[in-house]
Amino acid sequence: xxxFNKHSGIVAPLDRPNVDTDAIIPKQFLKSIKRSGFGPNAxxxxxxxxxxxxxxxxxxxxxxxxxxxxxxxxxxxxxLLARENFGCGSSREHAVWALDDFGFxxxxxxxxxxxxxxxxxxxxxxxxxxxxxxxxxxxxxxSDNNGLELTIDLAAQTVSCGDELIASFEIDEFxxxxxxxxxxxxxxxxxxxxxxxxxxxxxxQSAPWLF
Amino acid sequence: xxxxxxxxxxxxxxxxxxTEEDGTALLYIDRHLVHEVTSPQAFEGLRMAGRxxxxxxxxxxxxxxxxxxxxxxxxxxxxxxxxxxETLDNNCKEFGLTEFDMSDxxxxxxxxxxxxxxxxxxxxxxxxxxxxTSTHGAFGALAFGIGTSEVEHVLATQCLMQNKxxxxxxxxxxxxxPGVTAKDIVLAIIGEIGTxxxxxxxxxxxxxxxxxxxMEGRMTVCNMAIEAGARAGMxxxxxxxxxxxxxxxxxxxxDNMEKAEAYWSTLHSDDNAxxxxxxxxxxxxxxxQVTWGTSPEMVVDIDSSVPDPEAVSDKVKADGMRKxxxxxxxxxxxxxxxIAVDKVFIGSCTNSRIExxxxxxxxxxxxxxxxxxxxxxxxPGSGLVKKQAEEEGLDKIFIDAGFEWREPGCSMCLAMNADxxxxxxxxxxxxxxxxxxxxxxxxxxxxxxxxxxxxAAINGHxxxxxxxx
Ligand code: SF4
Numbered sequence: 001x002x003x004f005n006k007h008s009g010i011v012a013p014l015d016r017p018n019v020d021t022d023a024i025i026p027k028q029f030l031k032s033i034k035r036s037g038f039g040p041n042a043x044x045x046x047x048x049x050x051x052x053x054x055x056x057x058x059x060x061x062x063x064x065x066x067x068x069x070x071x072x073x074x075x076x077x078x079x080l081l082a083r084e085n086f087g088c089g090s091s092r093e094h095a096v097w098a099l100d101d102f103g104f105x106x107x108x109x110x111x112x113x114x115x116x117x118x119x120x121x122x123x124x125x126x127x128x129x130x131x132x133x134x135x136x137x138x139x140x141x142x143s144d145n146n147g148l149e150l151t152i153d154l155a156a157q158t159v160s161c162g163d164e165l166i167a168s169f170e171i172d173e174f175x176x177x178x179x180x181x182x183x184x185x186x187x188x189x190x191x192x193x194x195x196x197x198x199x200x201x202x203x204x205q206s207a208p209w210l211f
Numbered sequence: 212x213x214x215x216x217x218x219x220x221x222x223x224x225x226x227x228x229x230t231e232e233d234g235t236a237l238l239y240i241d242r243h244l245v246h247e248v249t250s251p252q253a254f255e256g257l258r259m260a261g262r263x264x265x266x267x268x269x270x271x272x273x274x275x276x277x278x279x280x281x282x283x284x285x286x287x288x289x290x291x292x293x294x295x296x297e298t299l300d301n302n303c304k305e306f307g308l309t310e311f312d313m314s315d316x317x318x319x320x321x322x323x324x325x326x327x328x329x330x331x332x333x334x335x336x337x338x339x340x341x342x343x344t345s346t347h348g349a350f351g352a353l354a355f356g357i358g359t360s361e362v363e364h365v366l367a368t369q370c371l372m373q374n375k376x377x378x379x380x381x382x383x384x385x386x387x388x389p390g391v392t393a394k395d396i397v398l399a400i401i402g403e404i405g406t407x408x409x410x411x412x413x414x415x416x417x418x419x420x421x422x423x424x425x426m427e428g429r430m431t432v433c434n435m436a437i438e439a440g441a442r443a444g445m446x447x448x449x450x451x452x453x454x455x456x457x458x459x460x461x462x463x464x465x466d467n468m469e470k471a472e473a474y475w476s477t478l479h480s481d482d483n484a485x486x487x488x489x490x491x492x493x494x495x496x497x498x499x500q501v502t503w504g505t506s507p508e509m510v511v512d513i514d515s516s517v518p519d520p521e522a523v524s525d526k527v528k529a530d531g532m533r534k535x536x537x538x539x540x541x542x543x544x545x546x547x548x549x550i551a552v553d554k555v556f557i558g559s560c561t562n563s564r565i566e567x568x569x570x571x572x573x574x575x576x577x578x579x580x581x582x583x584x585x586x587x588x589x590x591p592g593s594g595l596v597k598k599q600a601e602e603e604g605l606d607k608i609f610i611d612a613g614f615e616w617r618e619p620g621c622s623m624c625l626a627m628n629a630d631x632x633x634x635x636x637x638x639x640x641x642x643x644x645x646x647x648x649x650x651x652x653x654x655x656x657x658x659x660x661x662x663x664x665x666x667a668a669i670n671g672h673x674x675x676x677x678x679x680x
Pocket of ligand 1: 275
């Protein structure tokens with residue numbers, strides 16, 4: 001997994017609540033058996049005026065000029081700003097892969113759907129939940145200053161703009177540790193293989209029908 | 212008393228292998244269901260790390276999202292979809308996993324076949340790389356959807372790192388009126404608490420109206436817990452649960468069954484167990500529901516009208532409503548029963564079980580699909596549901612009425628195969644998501660119960676089924 005320590009980048013405003021994972025990466029792209037290459041089709045239905053598919057060359061399609069990620073400087077954004085319940089719907093991790101592949105390192109929203117939230121951490125994409133009023137203020141700042149850059153410091157758990165601290169955010173210690181160090185959590189879990197085996201042996205006694 | 216536990220507490224405690232200092236727990240997984248869309252990258256990761264599945268016996272795999280619902284003798288024509296299904300077949304062969312492949316009569320939607328086979332049992336932890344895994348909570352199991360990295364984690368370790376959710380009880384008290392189904396109950400719940408209302412919670416559904424539901428109905432309710440933002444939904448075990456489970460291929464037998472039943476009978480929340488949030492819903496107030504927007508919480512009674520964003524003071528919410536109305540091509544104030552549909556889809560892991568098909572067939576019986584409806588299709592949840600429906604003559608009722616009778620799979624629930632809406636087409640659908648483009652780019656989805664979908668097919672517009680039955 002990609003390490004995440006400190007990151008500064010341009011913020012793209014996606015002013016919608018309930019952005020679902022179907023919207024982040026539509027189903028026709030889920031047929032891929034790979035983990036990469038989803039970036040050009042992130043937000044596909046909103047991003048292009050004509051229909052896309054796994055075998056359609058995106059270069060031949062008409063981008064939707066009204067969609068924020070097609071506008072400069074947001075096409076270079078690395079931080080996505082959105083409204084509540086971001087990432088709701090399907091469990092598809094392809095949504096996180098698509099955001100990551102587009103170049104996003106963090107998403108800021110008042111709240112996230114649980115599965116998306118989990119999936120993000122597994123891929124080094126940092127989901128930051130901030131109070132709705134702070135998010136609202138960030139939307140205003142971006143609209144006053146297209147190209148606004150924020151700095152996210154995971155170790156300090158802060159979001160700032162230049163020297164100004166915007167907010168601190170919460171994160172579980174364990175997740176923070178994994179993300180700061182880019183740890184493979186399967187290897188971490190396998191360090192406890194003996195405990196897993198002991199649990200299994202116990203459970204075989206008490207609930208043999210499960211095995 | 213502090214040792215009184217909720218059902219969720221009990222299921223959680225029984226599966227904790229170890230707990231970190233910050234409360235993160237390593238949770239043991241009893242059943243791992245696998246389908247073709249979210250697993251290829253997980254198997255690839257496993258291979259690249261030189262790892263093996265921890266317990267192959269815990270896994271049941273099935274292709275469902277990409278499979279054609281028409282004649283299968285030719286195989287899958289779309290080469291990309293074909294490769295994905297073959298990749299699942301090959302992974303299952305390589306690692307020695309049980310798979311119900313496309314030619315197997317037991318094939319079907321992963322959330323239909325798990326319970327059907329008895330692979331989902333009370334007291335289990337059940338996971339699948341699919342958000343609607345919450346369905347299996349209907350059995351008094353802790354069941355939730357996971358992403359592909361977590362699929363790989365479970366394959367490799369049989370465990371997941373989890374943080375415990377809060378406890379919510381949604382109690383649906385009293386009795387529903389005739390014509391009101393499990394789907395209407397859950398849509399009404401989502402309308403009440405919102406699509407993010409359950410975020411961070413595990414929801415237990417209780418109350419007389421839930422107890423009165425069959426297992427099929429309970430699965431419909433738990434299926435949509437995720438649409439209320441809750442990763443897991445569950446219903447306490449009772450005689451209905453045990454009667455359903457008995458005698459299925461994967462269910463315990465003999466002494467084991469006796470032992471299991473004794474354990475299962477403890478799988479309910481203790482009296483006065485503490486819930487972090489309580490929601491009460493009066494069953495008698497619930498009417499047949501229809502969604503009008505692009506989120507399942509945008510739902511109203513069949514007898515009401517499309518709501519008006521101007522009447523909503525919350526700016527973000529009103530904006531969302533305006534976007535939804537524009538996408539759906541609807542005007543505020545329009546009666547729901549005036550909305551005409553182009554297509555009708557009866558199927559999906561929410562509503563494709565035998566009881567759902569019976570409900571729809573009861574409405575379709577002796578009637579004809581409206582000339583204004585371009586396509587009305589029924590897609591059974593599994594090969595075995597299809598077989599049973601055919602034994603009961605339901606296929607004939609549907610076909611005589613002008614419905615298409617298809618092979619099992621996810622189909623137009625997410626339109627990964629050839630079944631989809633064209634831009635601007637409007638669909639009465641028994642599935643669970645009305646997101647933009649869910650059933651095909653530009654398609655407009657209205658979520659309803661199977662009986663309501665059948666009624667929309669017959670009349671060509673939404674209709675209170677009580678006017679038909
Ligand atoms: S039927 Fe629909 S919701 Fe259910 S598993 Fe298939 S695609 Fe997902």
